[in-house]
Amino acid sequence: MSSVVKLDDAWALSPQVALRPESFGALAYHFGTRRLTFLKQPALLRVVRSLDTCACVEEAMEEAEVPAMQRAAFLSALQNLADGDMIRPRELA
Amino acid sequence: MTSTTSLATRFESGLDAPICLTWELTYACNLSCRHCLSSSGRRDPRELSTTQAEAVIDELQRMQVFYVNIGGGEPTIRPDFWHLVDYAVDHQVGVKFSTNGSRITPERAKVLAASDYVDVQVSIDGATAEVNDAVRGPGTFDTALRALENLSDAGFRDAKLSVVVTRHNVPQLDEFKRIADRYGATLRLTRLRPSGRGADVWDELHPTAEQQRTLYDWLKGAGENVLTGDSFFHLSGLGGPLPGLNLCGAGRVVCLVDPVGDVYACPFAIHDQFLAGNVLDEGGFAGVWRGSPLFHELRGTQSAGACSRCAHYDACRGGCMAAKFFTGLPLDGPDPECVEGHAVDLLAASRTIPAASQDHSRPSARRAGPVLVPLGLEPPRRTSPPVHACAESPLAGFEPVVS
Numbered sequence: 001m002s003s004v005v006k007l008d009d010a011w012a013l014s015p016q017v018a019l020r021p022e023s024f025g026a027l028a029y030h031f032g033t034r035r036l037t038f039l040k041q042p043a044l045l046r047v048v049r050s051l052d053t054c055a056c057v058e059e060a061m062e063e064a065e066v067p068a069m070q071r072a073a074f075l076s077a078l079q080n081l082a083d084g085d086m087i088r089p090r091e092l093a
Numbered sequence: 094m095t096s097t098t099s100l101a102t103r104f105e106s107g108l109d110a111p112i113c114l115t116w117e118l119t120y121a122c123n124l125s126c127r128h129c130l131s132s133s134g135r136r137d138p139r140e141l142s143t144t145q146a147e148a149v150i151d152e153l154q155r156m157q158v159f160y161v162n163i164g165g166g167e168p169t170i171r172p173d174f175w176h177l178v179d180y181a182v183d184h185q186v187g188v189k190f191s192t193n194g195s196r197i198t199p200e201r202a203k204v205l206a207a208s209d210y211v212d213v214q215v216s217i218d219g220a221t222a223e224v225n226d227a228v229r230g231p232g233t234f235d236t237a238l239r240a241l242e243n244l245s246d247a248g249f250r251d252a253k254l255s256v257v258v259t260r261h262n263v264p265q266l267d268e269f270k271r272i273a274d275r276y277g278a279t280l281r282l283t284r285l286r287p288s289g290r291g292a293d294v295w296d297e298l299h300p301t302a303e304q305q306r307t308l309y310d311w312l313k314g315a316g317e318n319v320l321t322g323d324s325f326f327h328l329s330g331l332g333g334p335l336p337g338l339n340l341c342g343a344g345r346v347v348c349l350v351d352p353v354g355d356v357y358a359c360p361f362a363i364h365d366q367f368l369a370g371n372v373l374d375e376g377g378f379a380g381v382w383r384g385s386p387l388f389h390e391l392r393g394t395q396s397a398g399a400c401s402r403c404a405h406y407d408a409c410r411g412g413c414m415a416a417k418f419f420t421g422l423p424l425d426g427p428d429p430e431c432v433e434g435h436a437v438d439l440l441a442a443s444r445t446i447p448a449a450s451q452d453h454s455r456p457s458a459r460r461a462g463p464v465l466v467p468l469g470l471e472p473p474r475r476t477s478p479p480v481h482a483c484a485e486s487p488l489a490g491f492e493p494v495v496s
Contacts (some may be wrong), residue, residue, distance in 0.1 A: 016209070029160070031159070031187055031209060034187060071129070072438040
């Protein structure tokens with residue numbers, strides 16, 4: 001079972017995952033599980049890309065300019081990505 | 094978050110690169126399956142060379158096409174097949190290849206099990222040798238199961254067991270699932286298309302309306318545990334949509350590259366009418382994907398035509414373009430297997446089934462037609478008695494007197 005994504009924690013893209021930007025957002029492909037996932041908003045792609053370099057999830061959301069009222073929805077989208085091993089707690093990445 | 098419906102709408106207008114690209118590496122095949130989509134059998138002498146195939150992979154890497162579905166023919170027949178798989182994996186292009194299993198030896202299975210980036214899909218079309226071998230040929234069921242066993246013994250996890258659903262195997266759906274489970278594999282069901290040699294057997298093999306209902310209910314029950322490659326969206330009108338994108342991806346999110354590098358709109362549409370270009374053209378594969386007038390047309394607004402009055406149009410989107418084309422139905426009308434029965438009259442009426450634009454079948458598997466009897470061109474073997482009733486030479490048995 002994957003970890004719970006919390007705003008205060010440091011996360012990162014999983015090592016076997018590649019992102020391909022598209023007009024609607026991006027495709028994320030996990031070479032290990034051979035699973036393809038759609039990031040359905042460009043802002044979500046920005047958040048995921050910022051995870052590696054930001055101290056925590058909240059900072060990545062700020063950098064991606066996610067409005068405060070949408071953060072819960074983004075957190076749940078990140079949780080879906082975590083459940084599919086697309087992103088991992090940074091110490092495991 | 095945006096809903097999946099609008100995502101499907103975005104996909105209709107096309108992506109920068111395909112999500113899923115099928116690459117038939119060769120038309121050569123050791124089998125002659127009756128429903129073969131690509132009428133495979135004999136190798137096309139113009140097949141892409143190793144260097145040309147590597148260049149295609151380089152381009153897919155640049156376009157971030159994450160994986161290719163390699164098929165054929167039987168792709169493992171190509172002498173450079175394993176090299177090309179390694180080359181793709183080394184260039185961040187994952188590979189899933191379809192095989193009849195004849196070359197998945199225990200040794201090869203061990204090598205495959207060691208790679209995360211390679212997925213193997215073994216085809217059977219019956220859950221018993223009787224049903225399977227009638228379509229794929231004698232001994233093919235045992236060969237496929239041996240391949241699955243070799244993979245499983247080698248520790249290869251989650252191979253795919255690929256089945257084309259036919260009139261004869263709908264009653265075996267549970268048994269297919271049991272076979273897949275036995276080998277730690279995932280079952281994948283796809284639709285019988287009237288493409289290639291499939292055109293010759295479609296009337297005989299495609300599931301009945303009643304069986305479509307059985308299949309739909311079964312798929313609903315199986316959910317995400319059974320893969321379908323988005324094959325059955327034409328059945329969405331029977332109830333809610335099945336898992337998947339539920340749209341025709343031709344030229345929008347999928348396409349096919351054939352052994353000679355020709356790019357077609359989808360794997361089921363190997364016909365001149367759906368030919369978009371060739372990977373050897375100037376601009377390469379990306380040029381075809383982004384610039385082909387055919388693909389731009391497919392990404393534009395499609396007319397619902399005769400289906401526009403149907404309440405289920407939003408669910409099935411008129412079904413499969415290739416299925417309509419190869420059964421001689423109008424593209425802006427119902428799918429030949431329309432769940433509302435709107436195609437019944439059209440199929441019964443006079444229609445012209447388009448002639449195949451290519452056929453790689455070996456003579457034994459060729460479409461029904463005149464049987465060509467080879468004439469004996471060898472010089473008569475005068476010294477080979479006995480002369481039998483079928484001797485081809487009019488001079489058989491004739492011994493000229495040499496003075």
